Amino acid sequence: MVKRCVLVVCGCTIAVLVVVLVVFLVVVLCKNNTNNNFKDTFIHDCEEMTAEVHSTDCVGVWSAFEQAYVGRDPCQVPPEAYDPLLSVAPPLPKRNKMLFWSGIKEMAHQLAGDCYKTLETTMLGSVLDEKTWCGKKGSNETFTSGCPGWTECENNPVRSFWSRASAEFAAVACGDAAVLLDGSRDTPFSPTSIFGSIEVKNFTPDLMKSLTVVLVTKDNVGANCTDESLKNLQKELTPSIKYICTEKTESELLTCKKKQDKSCVPCW
Ligand SMILES: NC(=O)c1ccc[n+]([C@@H]2O[C@H](COP(=O)([O-])OP(=O)(O)OC[C@H]3O[C@@H](n4cnc5c(N)ncnc54)[C@H](O)[C@@H]3O)[C@@H](O)[C@H]2O)c1
Ligand SMILES: *[C@@H]1O[C@H](CO)[C@@H](O)[C@H](O)[C@H]1NC(C)=O
Numbered sequence: 113m114v115k116r117c118v119l120v121v122c123g124c125t126i127a128v129l130v131v132v133l134v135v136f137l138v139v140v141l142c143k144n145n146t147n148n149n150f151k152d153t154f155i156h157d158c159e160e161m162t163a164e165v166h167s168t169d170c171v172g173v174w175s176a177f178e179q180a181y182v183g184r185d186p187c188q189v190p191p192e193a194y195d196p197l198l199s200v201a202p203p204l205p206k207r208n209k210m211l212f213w214s215g216i217k218e219m220a221h222q223l224a225g226d227c228y229k230t231l232e233t234t235m236l237g238s239v240l241d242e243k244t245w246c247g248k249k250g251s252n253e254t255f256t257s258g259c260p261g262w263t264e265c266e267n268n269p270v271r272s273f274w275s276r277a278s279a280e281f282a283a284v285a286c287g288d289a290a291v292l293l294d295g296s297r298d299t300p301f302s303p304t305s306i307f308g309s310i311e312v313k314n315f316t317p318d319l320m321k322s323l324t325v326v327l328v329t330k331d332n333v334g335a336n337c338t339d340e341s342l343k344n345l346q347k348e349l350t351p352s353i354k355y356i357c358t359e360k361t362e363s364e365l366l367t368c369k370k371k372q373d374k375s376c377v378p379c380w
């Protein structure tokens with residue numbers, strides 16, 4: 113009887129220990145995997161796009177990226193922290209093919225295809241789009257969860273990256289550029305958006321000839337080119353940059369895109 117009890121107790125103890133060990137291993141392995149995956153994916157995706165990188169040294173690009181936020185309070189990473197990153201991997205402009213957007217990201221990318229250059233098709237933009245990352249004080253690791261959200265604090269690693277990269281992308285835009293604005297928003301041109309607060313303010317008048325606003329509506333309902341908010345956009349633009357506005361419905365644009373060939377004749 114006693115022997116049996118001892119056996120059962122021992123068996124239970126061993127079972128519990130095994131479970132604890134397995135859980136511990138899973139947690140440790142998963143944690144390391146996420147971190148290594150982020151770095152490995154970064155370097156892999158960077159290498160796929162080396163045409164864009166002057167140095168082609170993606171390990172070096174990773175180091176420049178990491179130094180912006182590693183070991184820092186994730187609410188104290190200002191846009192300037194990414195200066196070294198932007199200088200080793202600057203966005204390469206495409207004359208007359210620069211496309212900005214505000215509010216309608218998916219539409220912008222459906223229309224861009226291989227014809228237009230958006231921030232998300234630059235090397236850094238493509239590597240970091242839809243990603244989350246941050247560091248922690250006293251740690252040299254990169255975390256991909258538990259990071260502050262977009263509005264939780266202004267100087268968070270993700271928001272500061274997009275602010276800094278957007279400024280650089282806008283500054284090199286040359287020739288005739290376009291911006292897709294969401295005609296179903298109350299203010300298609302929002303002065304607090306990244307397009308309104310950063311990109312427009314960083315255009316280089318000597319490089320940019322014109323800006324075409326494409327106001328995208330759903331079947332003609334929504335804003336038109338007389339919209340008040342667009343007057344603020346015109347005020348922000350240096351007079352030497354020609355301002356053009358055109359209204360297009362989503363279906364018009366998508367139908368045009370389907371027919372578009374390699375010549376990339378604009379759909380607006
Ligand atoms: N790829 C990106 O994630 C990204 C992010 C910011 C800016 N940009 C650049 O700036 C322009 C678009 O920025 P925008 O601000 O004018 O357009 P927007 O208002 O559509 O915001 C763009 C992106 O910023 C993030 N964002 C903005 N406000 C947010 C909020 N309150 N909560 C959570 N996420 C939020 C989201 O990822 C959103 O897709 C583009 O021209 C692009 O070049 C790109
Ligand atoms: C963090 O620091 C430790 C100890 O110095 C080192 O072994 C490890 O490789 C570093 N990790 C990263 C991601 O740099």
Ligand SMILES: *[C@@H]1O[C@H](CO)[C@@H](O)[C@H](O)[C@H]1NC(C)=O
Pocket residue numbers: 335336337338339
């Ligand atoms: C444009 O929108 C304004 C405000 O909604 C409206 O009063 C006007 O009639 C519209 N103009 C045209 C040409 O549709």
